[in-house]
Amino acid sequence: MPRYEVSCVCVSSFLLSIHNPCCLDPEKRPVGATLTRRSEAGEFKGTGHLVKCHVNNKGGVSDKITPMLGIYLHIPYCKTLCPYCDFVKERSRTNVPEAFVEALCREITAFEGPRVAESVFFGGGTPSLLTAKGLEAIMKALHARFTLDGAEITLEANPDDLSPELVKVWRALGINRVSLGVQSFEERVLRYLGRRHDVGAARRACEWVGNTFDTWSLDLIFGAPPIEAWEATLKEAEAIAPPHISAYNLTYEVGTPFGKRADQAIPDDVALRMFKEADEILGGYDHYEISNYAKPGHQSRHNLIYWHNESYAGFGTGAYSYIEGVRARNAVTTDAYLRNPGEKVESEHIAGDAARLETLIQHFRLEAGMKKAYYQERFGNAVEDDFDSILDVLIARGLLAEDEDRIWPTEEGYYLNNEIGLALIN
Ligand SMILES: C[S@@+](CC[C@H](N)C(=O)[O-])C[C@H]1O[C@@H](n2cnc3c(N)ncnc32)[C@H](O)[C@@H]1O
Numbered sequence: 055m056p057r058y059e060v061s062c063v064c065v066s067s068f069l070l071s072i073h074n075p076c077c078l079d080p081e082k083r084p085v086g087a088t089l090t091r092r093s094e095a096g097e098f099k100g101t102g103h104l105v106k107c108h109v110n111n112k113g114g115v116s117d118k119i120t121p122m123l124g125i126y127l128h129i130p131y132c133k134t135l136c137p138y139c140d141f142v143k144e145r146s147r148t149n150v151p152e153a154f155v156e157a158l159c160r161e162i163t164a165f166e167g168p169r170v171a172e173s174v175f176f177g178g179g180t181p182s183l184l185t186a187k188g189l190e191a192i193m194k195a196l197h198a199r200f201t202l203d204g205a206e207i208t209l210e211a212n213p214d215d216l217s218p219e220l221v222k223v224w225r226a227l228g229i230n231r232v233s234l235g236v237q238s239f240e241e242r243v244l245r246y247l248g249r250r251h252d253v254g255a256a257r258r259a260c261e262w263v264g265n266t267f268d269t270w271s272l273d274l275i276f277g278a279p280p281i282e283a284w285e286a287t288l289k290e291a292e293a294i295a296p297p298h299i300s301a302y303n304l305t306y307e308v309g310t311p312f313g314k315r316a317d318q319a320i321p322d323d324v325a326l327r328m329f330k331e332a333d334e335i336l337g338g339y340d341h342y343e344i345s346n347y348a349k350p351g352h353q354s355r356h357n358l359i360y361w362h363n364e365s366y367a368g369f370g371t372g373a374y375s376y377i378e379g380v381r382a383r384n385a386v387t388t389d390a391y392l393r394n395p396g397e398k399v400e401s402e403h404i405a406g407d408a409a410r411l412e413t414l415i416q417h418f419r420l421e422a423g424m425k426k427a428y429y430q431e432r433f434g435n436a437v438e439d440d441f442d443s444i445l446d447v448l449i450a451r452g453l454l455a456e457d458e459d460r461i462w463p464t465e466e467g468y469y470l471n472n473e474i475g476l477a478l479i480n
């Protein structure tokens with residue numbers, strides 16, 4: 055894995071490129087540069103040990119002591135490939151092959167590590183291409199290997215795969231949260247993005263999921279033309295009122311067909327306007343993370359594990375794990391994965407300053423920021439002692455604010471989140 059050397063700290067490029075792809079940009083970039091999409095195939099956490107998490111007055115996680123292990127399962131198949139997407143995926147005309155399900159179950163069964171999991175996330179690729187039989191086999195393997203009492207179990211779905219029957223099957227098999235890749239309620243935007251579904255399919259999928267699940271989420275993308283359609287999409291999403299909404303800025307990823315037309319990307323000031331529009335129209339939601347909005351009690355528990363930089367186990371093609379401070383990755387092609395599920399092709403120990411830095415940068419993506427007592431308990435030092443004057447500088451610049459208990463990003467710190475990361479690294 056490439057690494058980015060900065061001062062005396064060596065920071066994994068993983069954090070910077072996946073969570074905040076533009077934060078190495080030396081220019082001052084506003085929100086358009088920092089609003090990122092869901093991270094692929096798991097992120098990172100410190101250790102598998104018990105971590106005490108603290109409630110704060112702006113939402114966040116519970117006060118109970120809990121082993122915060124998240125489980126990420128990467129299902130790398132898609133019926134068609136969207137031209138902007140650089141997630142690990144391959145084209146498949148059929149449902150997820152049995153051979154892949156078997157490999158995934160073998161990898162889960164052979165896993166050595168923590169036993170209690172707080173969340174499971176079926177991500178992709180397209181997990182809604184799993185057959186009921188395949189999903190049942192994976193759930194069985196998970197329950198045999200992990201204690202999942204009260205766990206949040208999310209499945210990512212493409213609207214055109216759904217039917218009222220299928221969503222009921224998912225619920226019966228133990229899925230308790232669905233994340234729906236709607237992207238837009240405007241036909242022209244969906245066509246620009248090369249999505250398979252149309253607006254009608256998106257609306258029907260929302261209805262079926264909303265009728266079946268108490269908690270669910272809807273993914274939206276902004277920055278695709280016509281940009282005037284963003285307001286109507288937001289208003290429709292707000293009217294549908296899912297408990298959770300993710301709103302990502304379209305990134306023109308290098309190596310994808312969209313990478314060749316990066317000149318079509320909207321300017322940063324327009325991205326910032328669209329970001330603020332979302333903030334306004336979704337005013338009834340808690341804007342708890344740069345790209346994420348939730349009704350009370352509906353924050354994504356799985357993603358909070360990433361943003362708190364805690365442990366996760368990743369299974370499937372290209373999945374990352376982060377356990378006991380070791381970040382490791384599975385084979386990135388499904389052929390290689392099927393030959394040896396669970397074999398790690400990359401591995402690095404994230405220790406000391408790098409772990410502290412990653413943890414801080416991740417927390418500053420959250421409205422709630424970092425609880426000082428949490429940092430002290432996790433790393434043994436006061437956060438002010440470890441980061442010293444740079445926190446004062448960021449507070450003086452109006453990007454961070456603090457009180458006795460917490461340090462958190464201001465509104466400006468949300469817009470210029472990469473600035474915070476860069477300053478901390480340097
Ligand atoms: C990789 S997809 C997997 C789920 C499902 N296959 C789908 O497309 O909805 C997860 C989410 O990532 C987001 N995403 C993927 N590529 C993106 C990009 N280049 N820019 C912004 N968001 C992106 C989309 O919002 C999508 O809903």
Ligand code: SF4
Nearest residue numbers: 132135136139178179
């Ligand atoms: S369906 Fe989802 S995972 Fe598949 S190519 Fe499109 S955005 Fe990527």
